[in-house]
Amino acid sequence: MSALRPAKSENLDGPEIPDPTESAEEILHEEKISMLRQPVAVWATAVAAVFAFMGIGLVDPILPAIAKNLEASPSEVSLLFTSYFLVTAIAMLLTGWVSSRIGGKKTLLIGLALIVVFASLAGFSGSVSQLVGFRAGWGLGNALFVATALAVIVGVASGGTATAIILYEAALGLGISLGPLLGALLGGWQWRAPFFGTATAMAIAFIACAALLPKMAPPTAKTRLRDPLLALGHKGLRFTAGSALFYNFGFFTILAFTPFILGMDAYGIGAVFFGWGACLAVTSVFVAPVLQRWLGTVKVVIATLAGLAVVLLVMGLAAGHSVPLVVAMVVLSGALLGINNTLYTELAMGVSDAPRPVASAGYNFVRWMGGALAPFVAAQLGEHFGAQVPFFAAAVAILIGIAVVLLGRKHLAVAGH
Template structure:
C-alpha cells in the first residue's frame, strides 16, 4: 500500500506540469499578460526544481525519505493554493517557484522510496514511477480544462486539495523510511556528474527537455482553442506519453538497447516538431498542429523511461545522488525552453520555436554519438537483459 500511496501522490505532483497548459491563454487574458510573461510560470517552476535537486539528497539523508516527501507535499499544497489567489503575473510566477521547491523535494525522493519499497526490483519500480508521470501529465490537462473553463484560478485550488489528500495517504500508509548510514554531502550530485556516462545522459536530457517543453509551453497559444479543446489535445498527448513509457519503452529496450532507443525517440521528436512548425507556418492547418502535438507524446514517453533508467544504471553513484545530479541538469532544459520558445514565437515566427526544438534533438543525438564510449555500462546492462545483437561500444 505504501508504494501505491506514493505513486498516487506522484500522479498528482506530475499533474502540476500539464495542469496550466489549457489555461495559459486564460491566465494571459485574466492578468493582462503576454504569452512570454505567462511562460515564466514554467521557467520559475523548473528553475527552482532544478537547483533544489542539488539539496534533496542532503535533506533526505538527514530527516529521512518519508519526512522529505511530506515536506515537499506540504509546500506544494501551500504554494498551489497561493497561486490561485494571485493578482498579477509576478505573484503567480513567484508562487510557482515555491511550488517547484516542494515538487523537487517530493519527486526526487519519491523515486527512491518507490524503488526501495517495490517488490519487483528497480526496473519495475521505475516503470511504475514513469506510469505515474504519464498518468499525471495526461490527467493534468483534463483537470486544468474542466476547472479552468469555470475560472483560471480553480485548477490551482484543485491541485492543492488533491495534494493534501496525497499528504494524508503518505502520512498514514507509508512506514518511516530508514535514514542512510552515510549522510549525503551537498556537493555529491555535482561530483557525480564528473562521471562521463552520467554527464552524457544528463546533458543529452537537457537538450531533449528543451524540445519537450517547447511543445508543452508554446503550443497552447497557437492552437486557438478553448480550455476544453486544449485540454483534449494534451490529454491525447499525455495518453501517448503514458502508453509509450509503460508499454513501448521496455520491449524496445530489450530489442534495440537503451542507446539506440534514445536515438530513435530523439529523431522522432525532431520530425514531429518540424511537423508542428510547418503546420503552424501554413496558418490554416490546425489539424496538423493537433496531430503532430499528440504524436510527440510517443517519443517523449520513450525518452522519459529510458533516460531515467539510464541515469540510474550508467554510473556507480548511489541512485538518489545520481538522480539529483541528472535532474539538476535536465530540468534546466525545462526552465530555459518556455520563455525562449515563446519569445521567439512572439517576435520571430510561430514555426521558429519548433525548428529550435528539432535542432536540440539533433544536438542531443550528436552528444550521444560523440560520447558513446562513456555509455559502455548501458550496453552491458542491455546485454544482461537479453538485448539482441548487443555489441561492445567503440571507445574512439
C-alpha cells in the same frame, strides 16, 4: 535483456543470480506479476506522484486565459514554467542532503505540504508576477517530493530497479495526462480553479502518505551538498544528463508554447494535451520496455529523438497554417516522449556508480534546466520571429541531444546499454 532489467529483484543479502534456464517469456511473466504485487508504500507514493505530476501540465489549458485575465504576454506567462522548473532544478541539489538527514518520509511530506501551500497561494494571485513567484515555491515542493519519491519507489518496490522505474514513469505519464484534463475541466469554469484543485489533491496525497508510508530512518551515510555535482563527473551520467537537457528543451517547447497557437478554449487545449499525455503514459510503460529488449537503450533513444526532431519540424511548418496537423503532431510527440522518458531515467539510475539518489539529483539538476529554458525562449522566439521558429529551434535542440548521445555512446555501452 538490458543490464537495467534484472531478472530477479535484489534482496537484503545482495543481488540474486538469474537462473540461466529461465526463458525470456518466463522472465517477462515474472516481471509482469511483480509489477502488480507491490507494498502499500509503493502504491501510496505512486498515487501521490500522479497528483504531483498533474501540476506540470495543469496550467497548459489555461495559459491563454491567464494571459488575458492578468494582461500578460505569452513570454510573461511562460515564466510560470520557467520559475517552476528553475527552482526544481536547483533544489534537486538539496534533496539528497535533506532526505539523508531527516529520512525519506519526512522529506516527501514536506514537499507535499509546500505544494499545497503554494498551489493555494497561486489561486489567489492578483498579478502574473505573483503567480510566477508562487509557482517557484511550488517547484521547491515538487523537487523535494519527486526526487525522494523515485528513491523510495526504487528502494521498496519488488521486481528490481526496472520495475520500480516503470511504476514511477507510469505515475509520471498518468499525472501528465490527467493534468491538462483537470486544468481544462476546472479552468473552463474559472482560471483560478485548477490551482485550488491541485492543492486539494495534494492535501489528500499528504494524508495518504502520512498514514500509509512506514517510518523511514535517515540512511547511515549522509549526502553532501556537492555530491550530485561530483556524480556528474562520471562520463556516462554526464552524457545522459547533457542529452536530456536538450531533449527536455524540445519536450517543454511543445508543452508550453503550443497552447498559444491552437486558437482553442481551455476545453479544446485540455483535450489535445490529454491525448498527448495518454500516449506518453502508454508508451512509457508498455512500449519502451519492448523496444529496449529488441534494440537496446541507446539505439531506441537515438531513433525516438530523431522521430521527435521530425515531428517538431512538421509542427513548425504547420504552425499558423494547419491546426489539425499541429494537433496530430502533438499527440504523436507524446508517444515518442513516453518512450524516452523511461529510457533516460533508466540510463541515469543505472549508468553511474554513484548512489541512485545522488545520481538522480545530479541528472535532474541538468535536465530540468532544459524545462526551465524552453518555455521562455520559445515564447520570445514566437513573439519576435513568428510561430514557426520555436519549433525549428526545438528540432535543432533535439539534434544536439542526438549528437551528445553519439559522442558518449561508448560510456553508455560500458553499462550494458
